Amino acid sequence: MKTTITEVAKHVGEEVTIGAWLSNKRSSGKIAFLQLRDGTGFMQGIVVKADIGEEKFQEAKALTQESSLYVTGVIVEDTRSPLGFEMQVNDFEIIHEAVDYPITPKEHGTEFLMDHRHLWLRSKRQHAVMKVRNEIIRATYEFFNENGYVKIDPPILTGSSAEGTTELFHTKYFEEDAYLSQSGQLYMEAAAMAFGRVFSFGPTFRAEKSKTRRHLIEFWMIEPEMAFMDHEDSLEVQEQYVSHVVQSVLNNCKIELEALGRDTEKLEKVKAPFPRISYDDAIQMVKEKGFDDIEWGDDFGAPHETAIAESYDKPVFITNYPAEIKAFYMKPDPKRSEVVLCADLIAPEGYGEIIGGSQRIDDLELMKQRYEEHDLTGDAYKWYLQLREYGSVPHSGFGLGLERTVAWIAGVEHVRETIPFPRLLNRLYP
Ligand code: 4AD
Numbered sequence: 001m002k003t004t005i006t007e008v009a010k011h012v013g014e015e016v017t018i019g020a021w022l023s024n025k026r027s028s029g030k031i032a033f034l035q036l037r038d039g040t041g042f043m044q045g046i047v048v049k050a051d052i053g054e055e056k057f058q059e060a061k062a063l064t065q066e067s068s069l070y071v072t073g074v075i076v077e078d079t080r081s082p083l084g085f086e087m088q089v090n091d092f093e094i095i096h097e098a099v100d101y102p103i104t105p106k107e108h109g110t111e112f113l114m115d116h117r118h119l120w121l122r123s124k125r126q127h128a129v130m131k132v133r134n135e136i137i138r139a140t141y142e143f144f145n146e147n148g149y150v151k152i153d154p155p156i157l158t159g160s161s162a163e164g165t166t167e168l169f170h171t172k173y174f175e176e177d178a179y180l181s182q183s184g185q186l187y188m189e190a191a192a193m194a195f196g197r198v199f200s201f202g203p204t205f206r207a208e209k210s211k212t213r214r215h216l217i218e219f220w221m222i223e224p225e226m227a228f229m230d231h232e233d234s235l236e237v238q239e240q241y242v243s244h245v246v247q248s249v250l251n252n253c254k255i256e257l258e259a260l261g262r263d264t265e266k267l268e269k270v271k272a273p274f275p276r277i278s279y280d281d282a283i284q285m286v287k288e289k290g291f292d293d294i295e296w297g298d299d300f301g302a303p304h305e306t307a308i309a310e311s312y313d314k315p316v317f318i319t320n321y322p323a324e325i326k327a328f329y330m331k332p333d334p335k336r337s338e339v340v341l342c343a344d345l346i347a348p349e350g351y352g353e354i355i356g357g358s359q360r361i362d363d364l365e366l367m368k369q370r371y372e373e374h375d376l377t378g379d380a381y382k383w384y385l386q387l388r389e390y391g392s393v394p395h396s397g398f399g400l401g402l403e404r405t406v407a408w409i410a411g412v413e414h415v416r417e418t419i420p421f422p423r424l425l426n427r428l429y430p
């Protein structure tokens, strides 16, 4: 009977066949240990010479890394392995023999691994990271579907900018100019006026010449947008959502978190509510931590965010930034117009900003004024303003960067390992 590694628990004591690749092996004179992977998981296969016969045993000893096989054997419990099971191999058939697989079990440099990303994805660690990513996506749909949100897909080719004009990828759209979407937000605002509560999940692009462990050129964003919700309401949605995602990974990715060596105690603490600190207080805190030259009105850099996050064991909201350093669409605080009703959510352990969100300007005249101040033209001008002409309502939304969230939850240093095929400054291959 054919099965997969994730299903072996149902077949203890039975003989099954698994299509697999050989990720590694070791052997002695009498026994060979095959490290098998089939895409769903990793499992050890034991080949005993006395059981399988001399000829087949020699064939097992000669198997090369990443050769593909059908392996047949009996599933037995094995408390030492993370999976909890192994296979006593009775027979195997080579499907395809791999010769000189380039990624050996020894250490390789990052550039070499990145050049072989199409193969590197097969490794245990990369497999675990992608499974965590998949669980975050699953838990995202679960959370928003259970809370009455409608999934809406904004376009990727757009005629305008959502987050500032300097980081846009330009392309020709027949005779017109077009840009790859930096954020679906403006379209999600239109969707919120039609469906109340909406969320998107899709690729976004920033032509930003940043080469840090937090920046990708192409990254995936989850962007909820809610009609009739103010800034405070939105913060509650954010903390509930992030808590749900973290707890789902803890429950459903135990093997993966162990493979990654993730300290899960830190993740256990990530439960709503999250602390909130105003931008004003955050500036003060950063000064006290020894960054003397930061002034009110400056944006935080990665070291500042890390310093702030150190004081908390949960993600922390930094709220009410100066309007000057934030996007044109954010609603000014009615009590203090130099700051806006916004928050960035900073992940613990130095992973930095994972969410940017705000209440949006709902007043037509003010929005017109902002467009002028920011010198914004392009074809969003008309339709986006019309949302404020016909039944404008208070509304808020946010964007969670998937890769930074994966990096934090999986405990991975650099976002390049959190997306299957990263697009980085100077990297479009493979
Ligand atoms: O803070 P950002 O730029 O906000 C927006 O785009 C809003 N329009 C979202 C909204 O309100 N609907 O980006 C949101 C998040 C960041 O907090 C970060 O997690 C991620 O997107 N992000 C990046 N991730 C990887 N590489 C980059 N270059 C990123 N830029 C932003």
Ligand code: MG
Binding pocket: 344, 353, 355, 356
């Ligand atoms: Mg931001």
